[in-house]
Amino acid sequence: MTGVASPARIVLLAEDDPMILAFVHSVLRSHGYRVLLAADGIDALRLAGRVGLENIDLLLTDIEMPRLDGIALVSRLQHLRPGVKVLYMTGSGCAHRIQDGCMLIEKPFAWTTLLRHVEACLVSPAPAVGAAAAT
Numbered sequence: 001m002t003g004v005a006s007p008a009r010i011v012l013l014a015e016d017d018p019m020i021l022a023f024v025h026s027v028l029r030s031h032g033y034r035v036l037l038a039a040d041g042i043d044a045l046r047l048a049g050r051v052g053l054e055n056i057d058l059l060l061t062d063i064e065m066p067r068l069d070g071i072a073l074v075s076r077l078q079h080l081r082p083g084v085k086v087l088y089m090t091g092s093g094c095a096h097r098i099q100d101g102c103m104l105i106e107k108p109f110a111w112t113t114l115l116r117h118v119e120a121c122l123v124s125p126a127p128a129v130g131a132a133a134a135t
Contacts (some may be wrong), residue, residue, distance in 0.1 A: 009122065010034045014044040014061040014073060027111040028118065041068025045076060053081045058122055063090040087121045
């Protein structure tokens with residue numbers, strides 16, 4: 001683990017739980033990431049449109065959210081930018097819903113586990129169609 005991210009690393013964080021959103025934001029920001037905050041998938045789509053999807057290094061999203069869940073969000077963003085890197089979060093045991101090639105972190109998690117997963121996702125090659133999901 002490098003400890004400090006490149007200043008160019010932008011993470012789009014979609015999470016409907018304000019406590020988890022604040023925790024993840026704090027951890028990532030304190031380790032040099034620029035974090036864009038979204039309360040659900042609809043907000044995340046708006047942010048991605050505003051900053052440009054090509055500028056986002058990683059989508060970190062909860063699976064279950066109101067209005068537009070993480071699965072639908074990823075589907076829409078991958079349609080616009082195939083190969084976008086994704087790290088799912090879940091605390092509800094719905095890991096079976098994630099798309100092939102995407103990584104998953106189970107809630108609750110420690111900040112060190114979060115950083116390890118984010119960094120692993122960022123250095124991994126873009127997901128290929130038909131690849132096996134990693135946990």
